[in-house]
Amino acid sequence: MEIDQLRYFLQVAERGNFTRAAEDLVISQSALSRSVQRLEDELGQPVFERKTRSVSLTDAGLLLQARAQQVLSILEDTKAEITDDGQSGRIRVGAIPTIAPYFLPDVLRQFSAAYPKATVVVQENTTDHLIKSCTQGDVDLAILALPLPAKYLEVEPLFDEELFLVMPKDHALADKKSIRLSDVEPLPFVLLDEAHCLSDNIVSFCRQRSFQPVSVEKTSQLAMVQELVSLSHGVSMIPAMAKSIDHSKQRVYRSFAGRKPTRTIAAVWNPYRFQSKLLQAFRQQLQATTR
Structure with missing residues (x-):
């Protein structure tokens, strides 16, 4: 049984x-099929149930999948530990789309200046996908918003940030310096779709005050939420980090009176995977940047 066979199988x-x-592995389909067939010959039973256009794991395949992931993780961690000099190497960092373009650039610039031999690979994706990637070791660390539906991951809160009401510049509430939640209760909202946790933060805050925001439009990009607000499609709530770099004069931001809506940003990683000196330095950089 060869390492490449396990990688191909996975x-x-x-x-x-x-x-x-x-296509992902950049090999021919016939070569991939032969590799899996040799693996099945060695095990004495099929690991895949072949269908017309897809395959699914057999019971033996499910067991092999779990063990193969463990084997490859051990090999990767061993190599990383042996070559760990604390200055060079690669870190794989994940972040959700409502954090990555606003928070990460400063962190990456500062880290690159301190560790010029290091490479940081950034993956932007939704919370569920990044939790899975952390668990499986596909990313070394993810920057997400709490709460998280995750077990067996280490969670380190970094900071809280306020969510601001955003509205068109000529909106009836634009002259108010502070907004009450009752002011926006009858208004239509533009939100991110269900895959993004920011919408959960907004809806949860409203529901705690017996108010269900009415969503008239949903999109997958925070920038599009802002543009739709500018076009008077509705109002929304935007994180402080996105507000701080928005220089458009077509929309205005206001803080809520009383208890304000917030979200907590956290760093998440798999404590069962090897933590390189470089990764520890990156975590320290995150803490320094948030301070």
Whole structure:
């Protein structure tokens, strides 16, 4: 049983299709099929149930998937530990779309200046996907918003940030310096779609005050939420980090009176994976930047 066979097997299991897995691995489909076939010959039973256009794991395949992930994780951690000099290497960092473009650039600039030999690879994705990537070791650390539906991951809160009401510049509430939640209760909202946790933060805050925001439009990009607000499609709530770099004169931001809506930003990682000196330095940089 070879390491490449395990990698190939895991890719097919992930994609559920030999053709797509072969494209990802940049090998021919026939070579991939032969590799999996040799693996099945050695095990004496199939690891995939072949269908017309897809494959699914058999019971043996499910067991092999768990063990193969463990084996490859051990090998990767061993190599990382042996070559860990605290100055060079690669860190894989994940962040949700409502954090990555606003918070990470300053962190990356400062870290790059302090560790010029290091490489930081950034992956932007939704919370559920990044939790899975952290658990499986596909990313070394993720920057997410609490709460998290995750077990067995280490969570380090970094900071809280306020959510501001954003509205068109000529909105009836634009002249108010402070907004009450009752002021926006009858207004239509533009929100991110269900895959983004920011919408959960907004809805949760409103529900705690017996108020259900009425969403008239949903989009997948925070910048599009802001643009739709400018076009008078509704109002929304925007994190402080996004507000701070918004120089448009077509919309205005206001703080809520009383208890303000906030979200907590946290760093998340798998404590069962090897933590390199470089990764520890990156975590320290996160703390320094938030301070």
